[in-house]
Amino acid sequence: MRRPIVVGNWKMNLNHREATYCVQKLAWILRDANFDYRTCDVVVLPPFTSIRSVQVLAEADNLKIAYGAQAVAATSQGAFTGDVSADMLAALDCSYVIVGHSERRKYHPEDDATLVDETRAILTAGMHPILCVGESYDERKQGIELEYAVGQVNDVTRDLSDDEVSRMLIAYEPVWAIGTGMVANSQTAQDAAHAIREHLASSFSTEVAERVRILYGGSVNSKNASQLMTQAKDMDGFLVGGASLDPDEFSAIVRLTQ
Numbered sequence: 195m196r197r198p199i200v201v202g203n204w205k206m207n208l209n210h211r212e213a214t215y216c217v218q219k220l221a222w223i224l225r226d227a228n229f230d231y232r233t234c235d236v237v238v239l240p241p242f243t244s245i246r247s248v249q250v251l252a253e254a255d256n257l258k259i260a261y262g263a264q265a266v267a268a269t270s271q272g273a274f275t276g277d278v279s280a281d282m283l284a285a286l287d288c289s290y291v292i293v294g295h296s297e298r299r300k301y302h303p304e305d306d307a308t309l310v311d312e313t314r315a316i317l318t319a320g321m322h323p324i325l326c327v328g329e330s331y332d333e334r335k336q337g338i339e340l341e342y343a344v345g346q347v348n349d350v351t352r353d354l355s356d357d358e359v360s361r362m363l364i365a366y367e368p369v370w371a372i373g374t375g376m377v378a379n380s381q382t383a384q385d386a387a388h389a390i391r392e393h394l395a396s397s398f399s400t401e402v403a404e405r406v407r408i409l410y411g412g413s414v415n416s417k418n419a420s421q422l423m424t425q426a427k428d429m430d431g432f433l434v435g436g437a438s439l440d441p442d443e444f445s446a447i448v449r450l451t452q
């Protein structure tokens with residue numbers, strides 16, 4: 195059985211003080227609601243500059259909210275100005291790191307080999323990569339959305355071992371749905387999650403395909419999450435952008451998984 199997971203991608207929002215307040219408020223709301231963390235992993239991905247503050251809070255208050263980063267360098271150390279390594283993130287007790295988010299693909303283009311190196315660096319440091327894939331509106335218009343998303347999964351995973359792939363998460367995030375308010379319907383999300391799972395089964399094994407958690411991302415909020423959660427059977431949770439910045443809204447999405 196795969197455990198549901200809801201991940202908040204804060205993008206370039208919330209400085210370290212705001213981040214502390216946001217996580218604290220999220221924890222309070224979930225505690226007051228008697229939320230059972232054994233039923234769903236709750237994760238936030240702050241900007242790099244806020245991760246240490248979240249770590250300090252998590253240690254001091256013994257929080258069960260996990261956290262991680264939105265990107266990572268492919269290399270482990272050295273003359274790479276502005277980069278942050280997987281070991282640095284692991285030393286901050288990060289558990290999850292995004293690879294290949296469409297905003298990174300657009301503004302900081304990286305080739306597939308670099309995405310593979312980032313994925314390996316995250317795994318080697320003991321964390322879980324969240325690989326983002328998904329078609330643009332153009333690919334959807336051409337009717338090639340499933341091939342496109344599955345192709346992106348294949349590009350990054352094909353040289354990885356069964357063990358490496360089983361520790362990954364895959365987020366299906368159609369680019370046309372990110373930050374636009376145009377959420378995919380549950381059939382669209384299910385079709386993509388199913389195609390990705392079938393691909394993992396045929397390229398690796400059914401055990402691997404059964405282990406990998408597949409998320410949907412793109413304009414998720416507390417109003418549309420419930421239908422997606424109940425009707426897209428191959429989906430195990432959400433990657434939430436905008437709505438994760440509001441602890442009331444994010445906690446409402448989290449609680450829908452129960």
Ligand code: PEP
Nearest residue numbers: 372373411412413435436
């Ligand atoms: C995202 O960027 O990962 C995302 C899902 O954004 P939003 O929820 O704001 O569409």
